[in-house]
Amino acid sequence: MPQVKVKNKSTLAQRIDTALNTVGWILIPDYEPDLEGAALGEAYRALCEEVGVPIGHDRAGTIIWDIKSRDAGSDGNKVITYSEHNHEADLHTDSQYSEYPEDYFGLLTLHKARCGGGESYLLSLEDLLRELSSTAAGREAIEVLQTTNYPFIVPNVFRKKTGDEPEFNFGPILRKGEIRFRIDTFEKALTINPDLCTPRQLSAFNLLKKYVRSSPSMKTFVLEDRDLIFINNKTMLHGRGSFSDADRHLLRIRMNKTR
Template identity: 35%
Template structure:
């Protein structure tokens, strides 16, 4: 029997609520002990891996912040198991100062993997997802505007999109919008593989690199278009997708097989829609951990300008 849309929600693991509040001061003290130059949590950059600092930080956190450490352990096991998304409905710190919540997230990201810098200029680990004025909304990242964010791979225009990321809700949207949904890459492929045209789409998009236009905030010169090229299907990430960006890349760079590629891309988008989860709200204080090499994620539009999420991306 064909699964109903709601059935795909089973690919999302929902954990029990946790309370990390007792670890806040330890997370702050340990971070400052390992990185004494850090003043403001918003400016924290990744702990250096080469010098062993990241390893030292992780080891110290295991000793000083057992609750954060235990959560990271559970989530890591789930993601290693290739669960598409893991949600903790509360970290128990939403009532604390934002500065304190940020230190918990910074510590958590280092216990889960190696967090990456959000952009080359400031190299901050914690990225504020909230609407901001942008030069051209068409070439902005989804995290910068309030329109619908269609199903996509996070950091899809990077040479190596991170293996996973988390989204923490500092302030949920109070307008009924800003809902999250996911689509499982393995199910997208299975869905496509059922028809000859779907199998042809997988085949074509496994061997034909497509162009992804780099958003203005992340490009060297915001006025000069920049592209990276990669296949939609590969070994890792298993799927790399953002329909609008790929289609506009095809338009900007004419080639003989563009029509076939566009057709295949549209088929993937349709398949992603047919296996997507229902929309779910990430309430204030909740966090979602996502397998970015397999899951596509999206978000409905919202009007509440005070909606505020923090995103961190990590390599394994």
């Protein structure tokens, strides 16, 4: 699909663009305090159109995605996304199961969790690689993660086909300056078919997982109402604490870079 270059970005869009391509994220507090409902959504979407090229979340091409917990039921076979439940979300990148995960995404908090949970976690690939490459085992793991294909199971809501047949996508976890990573979709894929990975791949993954879960560089903070955060989905891992407030509500827009 042809992508249109935005010639004159607003100052805010330029700030976001610079941050996404340097530190990997930016927080804009108190976004558009005078707008509500559809007008707020339109302003948010217009800003994202300056930052990149918004892309759809589902088969219908929905650009603005509501992040609200819903009853996931007790069906352990269903693969659901972190945007659909309220449990702890391990550090991950979005759309790691897709052929081309989005470059960036924005999250606008309409209603933060009032229960004290739902805090945000961020960890940069730069910090993770620095920590991992400090040991010989870590450097060996990086080599395997860069040069072999790992399976990721596609969540039900994003499957291209209908029916119960699991769908997988394969790719390296690390590419030049980029990461795609989510623990449960990888481990679910292996539960279905343990032959999808070699023992060497599995031990590299497990070492990466250990570093991700114990990194001293992870940042933790709380998104307030009207906080708008943009995250580079290729250079940052993000996560979220569990929460019980059923009214927690965020709006996500995914974007690719304007090329």
